[in-house]
Amino acid sequence: xxxxxxxxxxxxxxxxxxxxxxxxxxxxxxxxxxxxxxxxxxxxxxxxxxxxxxxxxxxxxxxxxxxxxxxxxxxxxxxxxxxxxxxxxxxxxxxxxxxxxxxxxxxxxxxxxxxxxxxxxxxxxxxxxxxxxxxxxxxxxxxxxxxxxxxxxxxxxxxxxxxxxxxxxxxxxxxxxxxxxxxxxxxxxxxxxxxxxxxxxxxxxxxxxxxxxxxxxxxxxxxxxxxxxxxxxxxxxxxxxxxxxxxxxxxxxxxxxxxxxxxxxxxxxxxxxxxxxxxxxxxxxxxxxxxxxxxxxxxxxxxxxxxxxxxxxxxxxxxxxxxxxxxxxxxxxxxxxxxxxxxxxxxxxxxxxxxxxxxxxxxxxxxxxxxxxxxxxxxxxxxxxxxxxxxxxxxxxxxxxxxxxxxxxxxxxxx
Numbered sequence: 001x002x003x004x005x006x007x008x009x010x011x012x013x014x015x016x017x018x019x020x021x022x023x024x025x026x027x028x029x030x031x032x033x034x035x036x037x038x039x040x041x042x043x044x045x046x047x048x049x050x051x052x053x054x055x056x057x058x059x060x061x062x063x064x065x066x067x068x069x070x071x072x073x074x075x076x077x078x079x080x081x082x083x084x085x086x087x088x089x090x091x092x093x094x095x096x097x098x099x100x101x102x103x104x105x106x107x108x109x110x111x112x113x114x115x116x117x118x119x120x121x122x123x124x125x126x127x128x129x130x131x132x133x134x135x136x137x138x139x140x141x142x143x144x145x146x147x148x149x150x151x152x153x154x155x156x157x158x159x160x161x162x163x164x165x166x167x168x169x170x171x172x173x174x175x176x177x178x179x180x181x182x183x184x185x186x187x188x189x190x191x192x193x194x195x196x197x198x199x200x201x202x203x204x205x206x207x208x209x210x211x212x213x214x215x216x217x218x219x220x221x222x223x224x225x226x227x228x229x230x231x232x233x234x235x236x237x238x239x240x241x242x243x244x245x246x247x248x249x250x251x252x253x254x255x256x257x258x259x260x261x262x263x264x265x266x267x268x269x270x271x272x273x274x275x276x277x278x279x280x281x282x283x284x285x286x287x288x289x290x291x292x293x294x295x296x297x298x299x300x301x302x303x304x305x306x307x308x309x310x311x312x313x314x315x316x317x318x319x320x321x322x323x324x325x326x327x328x329x330x331x332x333x334x335x336x337x338x339x340x341x342x343x344x345x346x347x348x349x350x351x352x353x354x355x356x357x358x359x360x361x362x363x364x365x366x367x368x369x370x371x372x373x374x375x376x377x378x379x380x381x382x383x384x385x386x387x388x389x390x391x392x393x394x395x396x397x398x399x400x401x402x403x404x405x406x407x408x409x410x411x412x413x414x415x
Contacts, residue, residue, distance in 0.1 A: 004178070004185065004188055004189060004192060005192075005195075007143065007176050007178070008116070008143065008192050008194065008195025008196070009195065010173040010176065011116045011141040011142075011143050011173055011174075011176050011195060012115070012116055012141070012195050013173065014141040014171045014173035014174050015113065015115045015116050015139070015140060015141040017171055018113065018136065018139045018140065018141060018171075018174055019092075019112070019113045019115075019139045020139075021139060021170075023090040023092075025170075026090070026136060026137055026139075027086045027137075028168060029136070029164070029165060029168035029170045030082050030083075030085060030086045030133060030136060030137065031082075031083065031086055032164045032165075032167055032168045033082060033132070033133070033160075033161050033164040033165065033168075034079040034080075034082040034083050034086075035079070035164070036160050036161065036163060036164035036167075037075060037078060037079045037082075037129060037157070037160055037161070037164075038075065038076065038079045040156070040160040040163075041072060041075045043156055043160070044070060044075060044153065044156045044157055044160065045070055045071075045072070045075070046156075047152040047153055047155065047156035048068075048069070048070040048125065048150075048152065048153040048156070050152040051068055051123070051125075051149060051150050051151065051152050051153050052065065052068060052069060054149070055068055055123070055149055060123075060149065061253075061312070061313065062252070062253070062313070062314075063252045063253025063312040063313055064122075064123055064149075064253055064312070065253075066251060066252065066253040067122075067123055067124050067253045067254070068123040068124070068125065068149060068150055068153070070125055070126075070153060074126065077126075077374070078126055078129040078130070078380075079129075081129065081130060081133065081374055081380040082129060082133045082380070084374070084377075084378075084380070085133045085134060085137050085378075085380060085397070086137075088137070088378070088396075088397060090137065090138075090397075091111045091138065091397050091398050091401050092111055092112065092113060092138055092139050092401065093110060093111065093112075094110060094111045095108055095109070095110045095406075096108075096109045096110060096111065096403065097109045103412055104409065104410060104412055105407055105408065105409050105412055106407070106408040106409075107405060107406075107407050108405065108406045108407070108408075109403050109404070109405050109406070110403065110404065110406055111398075111401040111402075111403055112139075112401065112402055112403065112404050113138055113139035113140045113400075113401065113402070114138075114140050114197045114198055114400060114401065114402050115140060115141070115197035115198075116140065116141045116142070116143065116195055116196050116197050117131070117135050117140045117141070117142045117143070117196075117197065117198055117199075117200065117382075117400065118142070118143050118145070118189065118190075118192070118196040118198070118199040118200070118217065119131050119142060119143070119144050119145065119199075119200050119201075119202065119382070120145045120186065120189070120190070120199065120200075120201045120202070120203075120207065120211055121144070121145070121146055121147065121201070121202040121203050121207075122146075122147040122149065122150075122202070122203035122204060122207055123146075123147045123149035123150045124146075124147075124150065124202065124203070125146070125150045125153035125154055125157060127144075127146070127202055127382075128144060128146065128153075128154050128157045128158060128161075128177075129157060129161070129380070130373070130380035130381060130382060131144060131200075131382050132144075132161055132174075132175050133380050134378075134380055134381070134382050134395075134396065134397060134400055135174075135175075135382070135400060136174055136175075137397055138397050138400040138401055140400055141173065141174050141175070141176075142174070142175055142176075143176045143177075143178065143189075143195075143196070144158070144175070144176065144177045144178065145177075145178040145185075145186060145189055146177070147203070148181040151179065151181065154177055155177065155179060158175060158177040161175055162175065187214060190211060190214055190215035190216065190217060191214075191215065191216045191217065192217060193216055193217050196217045197217075197218070198217065198218050198219070198220060199211065199215050199217040199218065199219050199220075200219070200220045200222060200382060200383050200395075201219065201221070201222060202222050202382075202383045204224065204312075205224045205310065208221060208222065208223065208224065220383070220385055220387065220390060220391055220395070220399075221385065221386060221387045222383035222384055222385055222386065222395075223255070223336050223337055223338055223360075223384065223385070223386025223387075224255060224310045224336050224338070224386075225254075225255030225256055225257065225259070225310055225336060225338040225339060225368075225384075226259050226260060226308060226309065226310045226334060226335055226336045226338070227247070227255075227256060227257065227258050227259055227260070227335070227336075227338055227339045227340060227341075227368045228258070228259075228260040228261070228262055228331045228334075228335060228340050228341070229243065229244055229247060229258050229260075229261055229262070229340075229341045229342075229343065229368065230261075230262040230263075230264075230324075230327045230331065230340075230341065230342045230343070230353070231244075231261070231262070231263045231264060231267060231271055231343050232264055232267075232324065232327075232342055232343060232344035232345075232346060232349050233264040233265075233266040233267050234344050234345040234346040234349065235264075235267060235271070235343040235344055235345065236343070236345060236365075237267060237270060237271045237274060239343060239365065240271060240275075240343040241271070241274050241275055241278050243341070243343060243365070243366065243367050244258060244261065244275055244278070244279070245278045245279065245282075246367045246369060247341070247367040247368045247369050248279060248282075248284060248316055249279070249282040249284065249314075250367075250369055251369070252311075252312060252313060252314055253312050254312075254369075255310070255338060255384060256338065256339050256368050256369050256370070256371040256372065256384070257312070257368070257369065258316065258341075258367075258368050259309065259310055259311050259315075259316060259317065260307065260316065260317045260318075260319070260331075260334065261275070261316060261317065261318045261319070262318075262319045262320075262321055262327045262330055262331060263292075263318065263319070263320050263321070264320075264321060264322075264323070264324075264327070265291070265320050265321065265322055268291065268292070268295055268320050269295050272288075272292060272295050272296055272318070273295070273296060275318075276296050276298075276299060279316065282314060283314055284314045284315065284316055285299075285300055285314060285315045285316070286299040286300065286315075286316055286317075286318055287299065287300045287301065287302040287303075287306045287315065287316070287317045287318065288300070288301070288302055288317070288318035288319075288320075289302055289318065289319050289320060291320040292318040292319070292320050295320075299318070302317050302318070302319075307319065307330070307333075307334045308334045310336065324349050324352060324353070328352070328353065328356050328357060331357060332356075332357065332358050335357075335358070335359055336386060337358060337359050337360055337386035337387075338359060338360060338361070338368075338371065338384065338386055339359060339360065339361040339362075339363065339368040339371040340353075340357045340359045340361075340362050340363070340368070341362070341363035341364070341365075341366065341367070341368050342363070342364055342365075343365055344364065344365070350364045350365075359386075360384065360385065360386055360392045360393040361393050361394075371384060371393070371394060372384075372394060373394040373395070373396050376394050376396070378394060378395075378396030378397065380396075381394045381395055381396060382395045382396075382399070382400060383395050385399070
């Protein structure tokens, strides 16, 4: 459907139906959708290959191709994510408080759906399933505007989900996909205040900035990830190398991958060559400051732009610091508020790092790659918010709810 107003109207009507659905009914439909995605895997993979072929021919970077790629295991993981959402408690209808006033009124507060959620995202077809599952469980309709790079994949997945909804006896307008790739359509979508209650962008810095700057619909900003790992002077160096290898190379095209290293000067001469050996095995280019390059002359020289860059590539920056305060200052200056980690055996340093780093997720002795709704036990995520209002960090079910006050009286009138 290409007419945005008609699409918005259908989603709005569907949201009113979804808001009244019981938990068992929603869970039954989600289970059927999960089963349907696995049953339709061959068709979805075939359509994804069309997107991949187009991406390769267009010179899409390796990190973005990895985001675009669907595999049988990734489809199974998406289905498993939906089943995990089924297993989670339904937040809708939860009464958060109930108080009696002196005038006899009883005033309560409970969770309710937001209404219609809009999503604008790039070449990440897994977002299609995640966004639908979380929105549906919380009684929200969702309108998706995926990137043109993943158009065939998204169309195949949405078709599968709609077939399953129809089999479950649920309105298929709970999910809508905008297939028109015209930029003007995207601009109009960002201004559909009559139909959209919130808009969530998910993608690179350019996309997020464009939505934040141009949308009139309220936006939850999901951020880019210039994620740091700080190797403290008390760090277990073997642990540090293992964590850094995982955080940098397990998947390079994701926002929770490590892009920047900060290393204490007292361990730099020992640990940096160990890190270099491990990362060079993955063909990672290391860009270090003067002190780092003095230790390892075969790494590249960093410039000021490197400290604030989310590479999404086999590249990483390295800064040598004199103490934990310098490390924290450097990280807070250049991070994007996403995920930061310290490797240390010093309890006080761990506490200081946790308290003073300004980010949605702060780790002690663990990879930043765990910043993920699935890993946090949310089943899936609709994005990772790096803003501070309404939601922050991986956004699961609760982030897709609002609240309303419910007031019981027995004839009170205000004097």
